[in-house]
Amino acid sequence: MKYFPVFIDAQHTHCLIVGAGEVAARKLELMLKTTAQITVVAPWVSDAVNELAKHPNVSLLTRSFEDNDLQAKTLVFVATDKPEVNQHIHDLAHSKGILVNVVDNTPLCKFITPSIVDRSPIIIAMSSGGVAPVLLRYIRQKLESVIPSKVSLLGEFSEKFREKVKRGLKSVTDRRYFWEEVLDGDIGENVLQGNASLAEKQLDDALTEYKAGNKPKGQVYLVGAGPGDPDLLTFRALRLMQKADVVVYDRLVSKDILELVRRDAEKIYVGKAKSNHTIPQEDINELLAKLALEGNRVVRLKGGDPFIFGRGGEEIQTLIAHGVDFQVVPGITAASGAASYAGIPLTHRDHAQSVTFTTGHLRDNSIDLDWPALAKNNHTLVFYMGLTGLPIICRELIANGLPDDMPIALIENATRSNQRVLSGTLSNIVDLAADAQIQPPTLIIVGTVVTLHSQLNWFGAQQS
Structure with missing residues (x-):
């Protein structure tokens, strides 16, 4: 700065x-x-x-x-x-x-x-360092439209009870938890609605409960971070990322998205690189339960969607076994994000009336899939985690009936500024990928919808 x-x-x-x-x-x-x-x-x-x-x-x-x-x-x-x-x-x-x-x-x-949004005692000040005053005014207008004028009431309410809460709760962490529960819940809503007397009574009651040790239990939020572009996060995902005590994230979560996590949250990396699963999934499941049982609000941040090749179901089963509360926040899955940003519709009435999401993950140097069911015309195939197994995918699809000139696209770093789209056919894509040095994370799309890429591509990212 x-x-x-x-x-x-x-x-x-x-x-x-x-x-x-x-x-x-x-x-x-x-x-x-x-x-x-x-x-x-x-x-x-x-x-x-x-x-x-x-x-x-x-x-x-x-x-x-x-x-x-x-x-x-x-x-x-x-x-x-x-x-x-x-x-x-x-x-x-x-x-x-x-x-x-x-x-x-x-x-x-x-x-x-700075440019100021004044909701005294709440003040938001912004600066572009003098380089983009028009952009700054634009951002200020956006903030003015989404921040209610009555948020000042929450500021006054917090000021009124700040010392009382500080005397009652000695731990900084306890005070932060308490205020977040107050502002996010019924008490904050009553303040905004002008029901000050009711809100004050509720706060006194809540503080008494908190001092007695009746604090909210830890909880796990399985949050889909989407394919990489932070603008594709849901509002709910962003809100939970801002209130988390601990964030457990994987390799597919972009740096730009991690920047949106609360600054003082503990961040634990449990990513799995290609062919190198350094942390077993079972250990990740147990880690989430352990952190929540210690009283933390845990965000399990996953690339894409937690329930589409994200192993969210396995993690939840472990949480249930340990009696841990959880929520699931869906995200834009990689297939949807990659296809949209590459200008490749997954369905199109002239090309594909159905689409299949499947995994191309290797196990014992093979991919055990129902290849005859996958190799059909007027259909789109999307392979997750299939870059290492690309030669097998192409070989098996051709062997089970797809023509060797069937279009295929590889989308590297989908939705990000360094996105690359490589188009080819089942017969030549392996060599093209090697020449282009395509790297994970890469999504694979097979089908004649790939031919629409050159016409519908709008994102303007790198093309091959």
Whole structure:
């Protein structure tokens, strides 16, 4: 980060604004949202500044800037139309260790003012470092539309009971759990609906229960992370990732998605590389149960969907055996994501009236599938985990009746910025894949729908 985001205690801040035109008026209006003391100095004063200066926190000096105006100031905005004056004030303030902002001159800014969503006492501040102000306004508009104005009531409610909860619950972890349960549940909903008295009683009751040791049990959330693009996460998946104590994730979960996990959550990697299952599935199952029984909220983050070649069913059976509560959050499975981002419809009335998802995973150097049932026309086949077994897949499909010129596509790193799509036929795809050095994770699609890729491809990723 070029700019470190901090919030300054405005109650103990004395701000100097040099200049009194329209630009200075915007800074003055912003500072008047705080409790700071403000001094404005300028030889000429606009009507807007004159009106705002009627506020009791504002002192207006109608004269040119003098060096001693910086005395006892903690924050300075410079908004004059004289470059030499702006430079002088910047240099002088910087030499005194005073934060200074020369408006619309980023190199002369020791701090910048963020774009703000104000739901006091809840404040959201955003910055692009001065490089994309229009984009920042766009993001702010989006946030303004989704954050209810009444969220300020939750802030006030939390402030009112903060010390009481702190006295009652000594552990930081216990307090975090407690507040999350409060804000996510009926108490928070009653606050938002204006039922403050009922919410206060509920909080007192909940705090009593918590202090008595009647805390919520640990729980496991099996969350589908989708094929890789973080924009494909569900809202629910993101919410649970933000409240997890522990995240157990596999190799198919992208770094971009892991960035969305709560910062202080423990992250445990249990990934399986191609032909190298370093952690047995049974051990993963037991680990999830153990973590939950210790009182943690555990997110088991899986690439794709937990119930489509994700072994989610096996993990749940272990959780049930240990009496652990769980939830399942579906995700966009790899087949759907890869096909969509490659412009290959899995069904099309001119090409395929059905689709089969199957595993191409090798076991004892073979793939035990019902090849005669798979090798049929007007049908799409999707193979998960089939890159190592690609020669066997092609050989068996041809041997069981598919023509050797049947189209096939390999989709590497589906939905990600480095996605590659390699098209060929059953007879030549093995050599093409070797030449292109295709790597896992790669999904395989077989069928005449693959011929639509060149026409329908919209993602613009790398093609082969």
